[in-house]
Amino acid sequence: MGYSPDFIERMTEIVKDIRDQEKDFMIRVVAAFDDACMACPHRGESACEAAEGSNDHVLSMDEKVIRHLGLEPGKVYKKSKLVALTGEKVEPDNLDHLCAGCSWLRYGVCKEGIRALKG
Template sequence: MFRLRGHHLLCLLGYRGMGYSREYVENMTQLHHTLRTAPETEVLLVAGADDLCEKFPEFQTCHCDDRNIHERDAAVLKRLNLQIGQKMRWEDMLQRIGNNILSKDIGTLCNTCSWRSYGVCEEGIKDIKAGKGLRIIG
């Protein structure tokens, strides 16, 4: 089981192998690969730092506890009608995302995200809606 915060549910859809450090990328790639190849994996929704935040580089200013990040988490969970402490299989999470989030919603839900300009999260939402699942990270 992986512990994930609200907005990371969407980050995983747009993940393309980029990140804050080599260790962060390795961790996110492994987690992403597991969810892609074993979609029955359970996810526990948490408030604050999760299994991805754990590998945020110490040499950078950590944003994991910034107010806007918590607000982003809350907005995503509200849109998905999910609660902190809830457990769900990743494949069920993808179905819920596909049913409740449009690619254009990224502009609102993730308006303060520095990665948004790449457009990959919108692509990820479209992939989920098309039934493609997570992309292979090569």
């Protein structure tokens, strides 16, 4: 479901680090380009260029998740805290709203991930 081999490789690294329970690190919460975006072939100089309106769409998803989790944009949190908050505050069906319009939503892997996180 990646956009390019470089993007798939970067996303795989990010997911591996997030799933690694032995590894904790700081994450800056942003509604903007993030680490995954840096390897995306649709990344422009200052905005997502995948399609008309894609930058606004991505930013709106970021903002919805930040609000849903009660986070402060620009603030740095431990990965373990963000994972715990996600498990506490996000239900699989919340993704229908939080991620509305995301091309990955229809595959169900994100909902499966939330279910697994909730144990």
